[in-house]
Amino acid sequence: MKKRTLIIIVAAALVFAAATAVTVYAYLQNTVQKSNEFTIGEDKAEVTEAFTEPPEMHMTDTFEKVVSVQNTGTSEEFVRVYLDFSDSYVRDKAKIVYTKNGTQTSKSWSEFINDLPIDWAYVSESDATDGALLGGYFYYTKKLAAGQTTPPLMDGVQTNFAASEGDSNVDNIDDFDIVVYTETVQTTEINADGTEYTDSDWKPAWRSFLDLPQ
Structure with missing residues (x-):
């Protein structure tokens, strides 16, 4: 039972890590593809x-x-x-x-x-x-x-x-x-x-x- 529990925990950890990797990758992809430009007003x-x-x-x-x-x-x-x-x-x-x-x-x-x-x-x-x-x-x-x-x-x-x-x-x-x-x-x-x-x-x-x- 202890061994099975350990396997389940490890598997859950791997699933969580994989989900995290997917989320981070999607975030990085989104960041790379979008660009925001700001213009400062000028008194002249x-x-x-x-x-x-x-x-x-x-x-x-x-x-x-x-x-x-x-x-x-x-x-x-x-x-x-x-x-x-x-x-x-x-x-x-x-x-x-x-x-x-x-x-x-x-x-x-x-x-x-x-x-x-x-x-x-x-x-x-x-x-x-x-x-x-x-x-x-x-x-x-x-x-x-x-x-x-x-x-x-x-x-x-x-x-x-x-x-x-x-x-x-x-x-x-x-x-x-x-x-x-x-x-x-x-x-x-x-x-x-x-x-x-x-x-x-x-x-x-x-x-x-x-x-x-x-």
Whole structure:
């Protein structure tokens, strides 16, 4: 009886081993034959610009400079733009041409940053003292889908080099640059559970990014 019991146990063990081998083989076969691919979303954008340089500079000029941002990545994103003149004297005497509510207008720099086109907002250095947002940037306040382009931030510039009363820089036409670049941030929370931001959450989105350990 002991011998028969031993044979039965061994046989059962062999059957179990064979069944296991079949299962593992089927699993390995299945694994080898199937392939899963995953694509990581990419935040990426570029400034799209239409610029017409005047053939020569005069005391007063108006020239085209249309500034927008296109999402060239693969996922939704929030964007912001740094835009400023290389010469603050030129900037303070110039007017920015832009379109708001379907009407084109021109205003001084200080007026422009407080009355921007729809869905744009400017955060000054003084407004950013709490560290919540980085000052000196123009923020697009809507999520920008992949392939989408923002409405123009500006359409052109009117320069004025004519001297005003008490102006020591008399009738001096100066060379200058208008510096423009853009940055992006993802539309899901970074430090939490990946919750999707809404269109109105541009401030929390940038705050989340700026609060990351450097």
